[in-house]
Amino acid sequence: MLDHKGTVHIETRRLILRRFDLSDVQDMYRNWASDPDVTRYLSWPTHQNSTETEILLSAWCALYDDPRIYNWAIVLRETNEVIGNISVVDRSDRHESCELGYCLSRHFRGQGIMPEAARAVLTFLFRDVGFHRISARHRADNPASGRVMQKCGMQYEGTARGAYRTREGTFLDLCTYGITRDMRI
Numbered sequence: 036m037l038d039h040k041g042t043v044h045i046e047t048r049r050l051i052l053r054r055f056d057l058s059d060v061q062d063m064y065r066n067w068a069s070d071p072d073v074t075r076y077l078s079w080p081t082h083q084n085s086t087e088t089e090i091l092l093s094a095w096c097a098l099y100d101d102p103r104i105y106n107w108a109i110v111l112r113e114t115n116e117v118i119g120n121i122s123v124v125d126r127s128d129r130h131e132s133c134e135l136g137y138c139l140s141r142h143f144r145g146q147g148i149m150p151e152a153a154r155a156v157l158t159f160l161f162r163d164v165g166f167h168r169i170s171a172r173h174r175a176d177n178p179a180s181g182r183v184m185q186k187c188g189m190q191y192e193g194t195a196r197g198a199y200r201t202r203e204g205t206f207l208d209l210c211t212y213g214i215t216r217d218m219r220i
Contacts, residue, residue, distance in 0.1 A: 037128055037165045039102040047155050050148065052107040052121070054099055055092055059108055062117035064088040066140035073138055076177050080202060103128075105160070109139065109152050118143045121152050123160070131167035133160065137183070144179065150186035157187055161216045168215045174199060175208040184212035 045052040055063075067073040068082040068091070075081075082088050098104045105123035110116065119139035126133040135156065139149050160166045171189060173180035181191070189212035197206040 037131055038163070040164060041102040042099060042105050042107055043159070043163075045107070045155050045159055046112075047151050049112055050152055050155070051110040051112055051115075052152060052155060053110060055095055055106065055108045055117075055120070057089065057092055057096065059117045060085055060089045060092055063092065063108075063120075066116070066118050066142070067138055070141060072141050076174060076180070077138060105133075105156075107152070107156065109148070111143070111148075119149070119152070121149075121156055131165065133166055133169055135169060135171045137171075137180075147186075149183045153183060153187045157214065166216065168213060170211060170213040172209045172211045175210055181210055181212065187214070188218065189214045190218075 042054045044054075064082060064085040068088045071081045079091070082091075095106055098106070103126065107121050108117045109119040109121060111118050119137065121135065121137040123133045124136035135153065137149055137153065157169060160169055169189075170192075171180075171184050173184070175194060185191075192211045192213050195209045195211065198209040199207045201207060
């Protein structure tokens with residue numbers, strides 16, 4: 036049985052993971068929402084202006100009253116700048132499983148930031164919420180995302196051919212990684 040707690044404050048050595056608020060609009064817009072290099076891997080298109088980011092953040096913030104919502108802003112402790120996000124993008128209470136999704140400003144890639152954030156979230160979701168299984172998927176043309184999953188202890192489970200349709204209508208392969216609570220102990 037899961038004990039949903041919602042998006043709680045989590046800290047790591049370099050990061051603060053917290054709920055988004057509307058004061059994060061400019062950081063989010065500047066660091067990834069306006070960057071096609073980042074948004075090409077997301078389910079929503081590149082934002083053309085900060086108003087689009089504000090609309091999205093308003094919708095996200097409105098969901099925080101639901102304890103089943105897990106959507107963290109990734110804040111660099113040193114500068115207090117929001118540089119990405121990590122969230123539960125799909126969840127099954129019956130199967131005690133969920134799927135993680137994440138994105139990070141390209142200016143902070145390759146520094147171990149996303150694995151650090153993901154490990155903290157995995158620990159929280161397993162230990163405090165009680166999930167049995169957590170998975171993550173990435174487009175086959177984004178292998179860096181798979182390396183993040185591997186660094187968090189997730190194991191490659193397979194590639195689903197043509198399982199993802201881009202906004203442009205192209206079908207791409209999706210690689211799946213997973214981890215169970217007993218694999219973390």
